[in-house]
Amino acid sequence: MESMAVEKTDFIRQRIQKDLDQGVLDSGVITRFPPEPNGYLHIGHAKSICLNFGVAKEFGGKTFLRFDDTNPLKESEEYVAAIQADIEWLGFQWSDITFASNHFEEIYQYAVDLISEGKAYVCSLSPEEIRVTRGTLKEPGVDSPFRARPVAESIDLFKRMRGGEFKEGEHVVRLKIDMGSPNINLRDPVIYRIIHASHHKTGDDWCIYPMYDFTHCICDALEGISHSLCTLEFEDHRPLYDWVLDNISVNYHPPQIEFSRLGLEYTVMSKRLLNRLVDEEFVDGWNDPRMPTVSGLKRRGVPARAIRDFCARIGVTKQENTIEMNLLEFCIRADLEKTAPRGMCVIDPLKVVVTNLPENEIEKLSADWHPQNPELGAREILFGRDLYIEKGDFLEEPPAKFKRLTPGGMVRLRYGFIIRCDEAIYDDSGALTQLNCTYFPESRSGQDKSGLKARGVIHWVEANSCELVSVRQYGRLFNVPMPKSADFVDHIDKNSLTESQGLLEKAVMENEIDRIQFERIGYFYRDPDLPRTYNKTVSLREGF
RNA sequence: UGGGGUGUCGCCAAGUGGUAAGGCACCGGGUUUUGAUCCCGGCAUUCGCAGGUUCGAAUCCUGCCACCCCAGCCA
Numbered sequence: 001m002e003s004m005a006v007e008k009t010d011f012i013r014q015r016i017q018k019d020l021d022q023g024v025l026d027s028g029v030i031t032r033f034p035p036e037p038n039g040y041l042h043i044g045h046a047k048s049i050c051l052n053f054g055v056a057k058e059f060g061g062k063t064f065l066r067f068d069d070t071n072p073l074k075e076s077e078e079y080v081a082a083i084q085a086d087i088e089w090l091g092f093q094w095s096d097i098t099f100a101s102n103h104f105e106e107i108y109q110y111a112v113d114l115i116s117e118g119k120a121y122v123c124s125l126s127p128e129e130i131r132v133t134r135g136t137l138k139e140p141g142v143d144s145p146f147r148a149r150p151v152a153e154s155i156d157l158f159k160r161m162r163g164g165e166f167k168e169g170e171h172v173v174r175l176k177i178d179m180g181s182p183n184i185n186l187r188d189p190v191i192y193r194i195i196h197a198s199h200h201k202t203g204d205d206w207c208i209y210p211m212y213d214f215t216h217c218i219c220d221a222l223e224g225i226s227h228s229l230c231t232l233e234f235e236d237h238r239p240l241y242d243w244v245l246d247n248i249s250v251n252y253h254p255p256q257i258e259f260s261r262l263g264l265e266y267t268v269m270s271k272r273l274l275n276r277l278v279d280e281e282f283v284d285g286w287n288d289p290r291m292p293t294v295s296g297l298k299r300r301g302v303p304a305r306a307i308r309d310f311c312a313r314i315g316v317t318k319q320e321n322t323i324e325m326n327l328l329e330f331c332i333r334a335d336l337e338k339t340a341p342r343g344m345c346v347i348d349p350l351k352v353v354v355t356n357l358p359e360n361e362i363e364k365l366s367a368d369w370h371p372q373n374p375e376l377g378a379r380e381i382l383f384g385r386d387l388y389i390e391k392g393d394f395l396e397e398p399p400a401k402f403k404r405l406t407p408g409g410m411v412r413l414r415y416g417f418i419i420r421c422d423e424a425i426y427d428d429s430g431a432l433t434q435l436n437c438t439y440f441p442e443s444r445s446g447q448d449k450s451g452l453k454a455r456g457v458i459h460w461v462e463a464n465s466c467e468l469v470s471v472r473q474y475g476r477l478f479n480v481p482m483p484k485s486a487d488f489v490d491h492i493d494k495n496s497l498t499e500s501q502g503l504l505e506k507a508v509m510e511n512e513i514d515r516i517q518f519e520r521i522g523y524f525y526r527d528p529d530l531p532r533t534y535n536k537t538v539s540l541r542e543g544f
Numbered sequence: 545u546g547g548g549g550u551g552u553c554g555c556c557a558a559g560u561g562g563u564a565a566g567g568c569a570c571c572g573g574g575u576u577u578u579g580a581u582c583c584c585g586g587c588a589u590u591c592g593c594a595g596g597u598u599c600g601a602a603u604c605c606u607g608c609c610a611c612c613c614c615a616g617c618c619a
Contacts, residue, residue, distance in 0.1 A: 036619050071618065127617055136615055138546045172617050182547040184615050193617035212619045236548050236614050313567060315557055320612055324555045327568050337581060403579060412577055445577065457577045519578045543579045
């Protein structure tokens with residue numbers, strides 16, 4: 001089933017194997033995928049999902065889907081539903097869904113404990129004052145005047161914060177670590193703030209919310225996570241992660257291991273930027289086929305298996321990386337090549353009249369759905385006097401090695417007969433409007449007795465039986481390989497969507513095929529919402 | 545001369561002291577009723593740079609250089 005996946009071994013798997021070998025894992029491998037429900041998942045998340053779920057599966061463990069919902073201002077139920085759907089679509093199963101908010105009471109209690117032990121305090125500096133006294137990258141910070149606040153007073157204040165007595169910004173709880181630390185995260189980090197907003201899970205139960213650094217490690221510990229995998233930017237937070245777990249009464253302490261995020265050429269991967277693309281309507285929603293979101297890739301027609309294969313091929317390291325788009329496209333083609341039925345669709349039509357075939361006479365042809373996989377069966381194709389071929393498949397003055405139709409030249413119509421072009425007809429403005437051709441009955445596909453030699457093979461459709469469809473072709477969203485967040489809007493390719501009409505072979509529509517290769521063009525996906533619309537997933541490789 | 549990371553082929557990535565895997569891309573050639581697929585073959589005397597240790601170094605040591613991350617009451 002997953003035979004396509006490459007052999008995976010990376011520093012994280014090696015580490016886990018080592019832990020297993022040394023018997024330090026009491027409950028086996030337990031990982032978690034911890035998205036904040038404040039946006040849709042993208043292919044970068046897919047990398048993390050493949051890692052977390054993949055590793056657990058490989059080592060016989062389990063994975064929790066944990067929503068990191070500590071900021072009610074940004075999070076919503078819409079996102080938790082979408083995230084679940086995307087993960088399932090990607091083909092992974094969690095053992096449980098948890099929410100950081102499930103643990104709010106315990107987290108609160110740990111904060112109370114820390115205050116009681118003099119390891120945390122309620123700080124009543126304004127946000128601005130906290131910022132200023134934090135120091136800079138080179139200069140140490142200075143202690144808050146509230147650092148020495150009596151324990152009892154902090155406890156009292158914290159309880160009243162919870163009770164809703166204060167406005168946002170009036171007080172926060174801070175850890176008492178070291179304002180002189182070269183690691184800014186250790187300069188008395190804020191762990192609780194007041195937010196008077198309804199939470200999508202806890203409603204109005206709380207008006208104080210714990211911050212990520214305090215919450216995440218506690219949840220990992222409470223859930224017995226064996227390996228807490230996250231991205232590189234959290235490396236500086238690890239000392240804080242460890243400090244918290246070392247200073248509260250939990251007796252379990254998972255290791256945090258960081259890996260590099262996925263970079264992909266010609267797109268952006270931050271939620272903030274993706275959000276702007278949607279909000280400012282550069283794209284048509286989160287699931288626009290040009291988006292690197294899971295839902296966008298899905299709507300584009302990318303199979304989940306191709307995404308998994310891609311994630312397996314890019315590996316997991318600590319190196320910054322920007323993967324070329326051609327690797328993703330390779331993975332998509334590799335999957336679709338084996339699985340997608342073939343069909344014919346003419347996108348830029350040129351009329352062809354087969355002059356030696358009587359009006360209303362129809363020849364029935366048979367064509368396999370797949371050249372290498374007979375099990376997919378075959379369909380019937382009609383051949384008549386009026387046909388359409390691709391404009392680009394005829395050239396008055398062909399270059400050397402042109403393998404298509406030319407004046408007086410012969411080509412085979414895929415699955416059909418060889419035809420010869422006898423005459424090209426132009427309208428008053430000099431535009432080519434029609435080709436008159438002769439077909440050779442003896443050259444019928446599969447039983448050719450004509451002895452004729454065609455220049456090449458082109459796709460076509462029969463004029464009276466084909467279906468008119470809408471074809472959407474997508475280019476890169478950006479015209480530079482690595483858009484910078486500062487000016488990414490300036491590099492958006494405004495012409496990344498091309499919509500045109502296509503003439504589609506009848507059988508493709510009748511059989512309601514979702515993923516189809518339009519021969520000689522590319523792989524297409526029948527849009528799930530728009531009728532008679534096909535989205536181009538990826539082009540075929542062009543060999544010349 | 546704040547701290548934390550990373551540097552192996554155009555893009556990824558193995559390699560963990562014994563003499564540079566693999567994939568994508570690219571370039572040749574073969575098959576082919578998709579200029580697709582498929583199949584063969586080519587593609588780093590060299591591992592950011594400079595020294596050093598060693599019989600032997602991408603792997604150890606020293607010193608440089610480059611790039612990324614951190615100063616949210618975001619995650």
